[in-house]
Amino acid sequence: MTAPSENVRERIRAVEGTGMRTFWQPEPLVWARTEGCHVWDADGTRYLDLYAGFAVANVGYCHPRVTEAIRAQAGVMTHCPSAAPSAVRAELYERLLAISPPSLDRVLLAVTGAMANETAVQLARAATGRRNVVTFSGTYPGRTVGAVPYAGKHAYREPLGVAADAHFLPYPDQYRSAWAGDGDPAETVLRLLEDALVDPASGVEPPACILVEPIQGNGGVVIPQAGFLPGLRRLCDRTGTLLVLDEIQCGFGRSGRMWASEHDDVAPDLMTVGKGIGGGLALAAVLGRSELMTTWEPDTVTSTFLANALNAAAGCAAIDVLREEGLVERSVRLGAHALARLEHELAGSTAVGDVRGRGLFVGLELVKENEPDPELAGQTQRALRERGVLVGRGGRYGNVLILAPPLVIEEDVLDGGLDAIAEVLQRAGDGLEAVRAIP
Ligand SMILES: Cc1ncc(COP(=O)(O)O)c(C=O)c1O
Structure with missing residues (x-):
């Protein structure tokens, strides 16, 4: 039997014009439910959304x-x-x-x-x-x-x-x-x-x-x-x-x-x-x-x-x-925490050229020998999704991972997401294949 997510994708793929962003990735996440800073797909898998649905859920989903x-x-x-x-x-x-x-x-x-x-x-x-x-x-x-x-x-x-x-x-x-x-x-x-x-x-x-x-x-x-x-x-x-x-x-x-x-x-x-x-x-x-x-x-x-x-x-x-709820102040505090952690933990990574941010708005510029590496950024984004963490991707060359989580995110939940990011990006220093090999 086809899994619910694939069933939805198939029904949409069959009738939707091709110009939309839906199948920009071959197997887009099928959104079924959202709450706070989490998204559930149609198969019931929960994801931590550190991109707030393209930087929309500032106050959290379904507040x-x-x-x-x-x-x-x-x-x-x-x-x-x-x-x-x-x-x-x-x-x-x-x-x-x-x-x-x-x-x-x-x-x-x-x-x-x-x-x-x-x-x-x-x-x-x-x-x-x-x-x-x-x-x-x-x-x-x-x-x-x-x-x-x-x-x-x-x-x-x-x-x-x-x-x-x-x-x-x-x-x-x-x-x-x-x-x-x-x-x-x-x-x-x-x-x-x-x-x-x-x-x-x-x-x-x-x-x-x-x-x-x-x-x-x-x-x-x-x-x-x-x-x-x-x-x-x-x-x-x-x-x-x-x-x-x-x-x-x-x-x-x-x-x-x-x-x-x-x-x-x-x-x-x-x-x-x-x-x-x-x-x-x-x-x-x-x-x-x-x-x-x-x-x-x-x-x-x-x-x-x-x-x-x-x-x-x-x-x-x-x-x-x-x-x-004082979410602007929360953005200052949690943003400084996230930036300090990422700067510290990714300091030695040759794959991360720049870590920058203001508040809960952080960019991680992925590079290979200092040149933009959009392929690595795409692969890292996919590896994080496999681990239940959603991040954005942008940049003039498509090589920047973007973090813009809901401002209501709890510090320990944010830390869980940052653990996953640091772990995947530390492997990224060994190249694309190392990220591909992440289970
Ligand atoms: C800075 C900025 N301006 C304008 C837009 C366009 O907004 P919309 O997609 O709602 O038309 C976006 C969307 O990503 C944006 O990031």
């Missing part, structure tokens, strides 16, 4: 307060048209603004992160009367036709027939910025950007905005040097450019601050949020300063499910949980 809020809202009203105000929408706005940087005082809703980024860029264009966008290598803005023009990876655009629509500069990656020579990568890129923005013959049109992740997530948990974001802020102020911070992955407590930009004390003009703020439901938003957020006439942007009452209720509960 009882979020589940209760969804249940209560489902009994009253689920669908509410975007054109109709509702109390739960007002409550969501108030909560979002209570946790947002103080200079941001208005909200526009979105359903996905990509949609939030599209909205932010279009608003920046409308507010400035300019159309150019500056962004960076490794930027991941989402994969819709409206967001993918700003993606670092051109491979995302080619199958969709979409062209790039931004001026790209290198992101100041402290580990892999050969282009900066012996210089400071952030200073180098800021100087290039300054030249592009102030030299009338640079070939670069004055931009509407700079779109940037304060810590790149899918780019491989890349943490820029301390001067980078303040430098961007100064250049924006000097040239009338809007600073749009994408906090969709690195925000909502992930990096040990509510927003990653708080590490550098930089206030954006517009900020996009998503992933964890919906507590597991589809919710994203643009937050911004009033004079920008009141640019558009009513009915410029809409979508049927933009103001869905269920999503809003889940978002309210997720924000309450994050604040009341």
Whole structure:
């Protein structure tokens, strides 16, 4: 008899179009149940999810307060048209603004992160009367036709027939910025950007905005040097450019601050949020300063499910949980613990080129003779899954293991996951075959 997981895979494989990510790996995990920081597959096997379902379950899966809020809202009203105000929408706005940087005082809703980024860029264009966008290598803005023009990876655009629509500069990656020579990568890129923005013959049109992740997530948990974001802020102020911070992955407590930009004390003009703020439901938003957020006439942007009452209720509960359970502080404490352990235990490994992190957001860069080793990263990810531990994989070359666990994770549970990671990566020093041989 076919195992339940294989049965599900077969039924989906038989009817699903091939463009989705489902069969990106030959035997994807079939998700059947989630709770806290665990996922169960359809065969009843439990996994510790140190990637929070692509950095979404910040408050943990099926948090009882979020589940209760969804249940209560489902009994009253689920669908509410975007054109109709509702109390739960007002409550969501108030909560979002209570946790947002103080200079941001208005909200526009979105359903996905990509949609939030599209909205932010279009608003920046409308507010400035300019159309150019500056962004960076490794930027991941989402994969819709409206967001993918700003993606670092051109491979995302080619199958969709979409062209790039931004001026790209290198992101100041402290580990892999050969282009900066012996210089400071952030200073180098800021100087290039300054030249592009102030030299009338640079070939670069004055931009509407700079779109940037304060810590790149899918780019491989890349943490820029301390001067980078303040430098961007100064250049924006000097040239009338809007600073749009994408906090969709690195925000909502992930990096040990509510927003990653708080590490550098930089206030954006517009900020996009998503992933964890919906507590597991589809919710994203643009937050911004009033004079920008009141640019558009009513009915410029809409979508049927933009103001869905269920999503809003889940978002309210997720924000309450994050604040009341002190999850941002937890991210600081457990993140420092995880980073210290991994730095110490992987110090001698030739397969791990870099261990970096902020809060419960950690990247492990896998290398072979200092070159990116995506194959080893893939094999390590599979070996960890065999041991019941899920980790993410990203990076410009696909060679970075990403840890972004639910912020509610218990320290001993986290330690169990770190034990498995350290053990597998210590073997990885002996090469790909050694990881393949792990039972
Ligand atoms: C930083 C960042 N921005 C935008 C997105 C796109 O969000 P969504 O997949 O909800 O469209 C993602 C998704 O991974 C992301 O990490």
